[in-house]
Amino acid sequence: MVAPLAVRKASRWQDSVRLLLLIDAAAKSPAEDENVPASTVGAVHTQVRLQKLDFWVRYPDYLAFELMNEYEAAPEEAGLLSLASDILDSEEPDLRRFPMLRHKFGAFEELDDALAPLVERGLIRKTQILGRTGQNRVVEHVYFLLERGREVARSLLRDAPALEWYVKRTQLVVALVDGLGGTQIKDRQYLLSEYADTPWRQYFAPITEQARARLRQLKAAAQMPVSDVNQEAS
Template sequence: MITLTGGRTTRMQDAIRILMLLDAAAEPLAEAPTEPALSTAVGVVRTQIRLQKLDFWVRNPDYLANELLNDFENGDRDPTLLMLAEQILDSEEPELRRYPMLRYLFGAYEQLDDALAILRQADLVVRRLRGAPGHITQHDYYLLEQGRAKVSETAQKYPALDWYSARSKLVVALADGIGATQLKDRQYLQEEYLNTPHGFRIPSITDRARNRLSDLRLDGTIKDVG
């Protein structure tokens, strides 16, 4: 059984998280693939950048909550956004379920080959590369029928792991209509993220996000919304 504690992840944790994220983020296929290995594909996530950026928000609840506050303040002040941010920041989730990622050339990055190998071996996910050897232009991640079924089965057997699914759905909703490059640019707006040297892990912004929430409470914003 997997325990949800902050820090470094295991290969199996990565596999489960990525499977549930792909299940939440996969777009329906425009046409049935002709390749036999993809005959049971039910959806696809296109580009590694998009998958990594979505994964960053799943792995970093503090940054996710901060983005929810951004959308709340910059939009129509939807109370649901505020409620979701409060649920995260008023709990120990930022400490217990935060898995830092490296700052790389295109932003937050973590090696996913081991996790994807587990998913492929179990016939849950297939990754396909576009381009030529030495010049890969795109990664496509296909979710298979068995993968979608495994997500449902896992949620029923291990309720604690359904957190991954719930957070994945929230992250995908937050990123709705935003392209991979826009996601990257949005995450770069956070100074801690932007200023992390390449090859180092992106630091937490939990204290800043909680202080921001406190300020909203002090100025009466939350009471007015409620």
């Protein structure tokens, strides 16, 4: 019997820092009628949205594929293709990948362990919105970024320059789907067959070679130089 391949896991510290930077990048000003904790500077609504954004941070090849989708929809935005190329022409899809499991509604991972240190240190607060009176079903999770959390997020790059990749990547992922809710992002991710066809409770497999092949085609059509990395992958 062949032993299953080991799955690369992030440490709790890595998960906590990545989620803090992602919440900092994604947080929007809370609504005026929203009951927010003191010192709140922004809020991220729905666990679905946070999970789907996190998926693209943890799977650079899937993110590159989505950037190519955006480029095909707006070919005048050549920078999108350049961003995809920067990802796929490097070792990033392997070095930065931290696998996630497929659950009923797509990529999902329990967040409580990673968020607990952020809550304990007064960096974020989280709450649950329940359904109608008499129901005990959570209909929405809300993550509040506190002033201290923003200060720490902004100081991380100064104190640990190696985190620059995560700062830029979380900002890119958020900008890619600015204004979209979690369900809309989930629906976009399901458009890719490799994502949609992943069996339930199995890890999403990399799509690096498929993405590189598509990049070569788009570069050829746009008469852009094909990199050595892409040539070697062919």
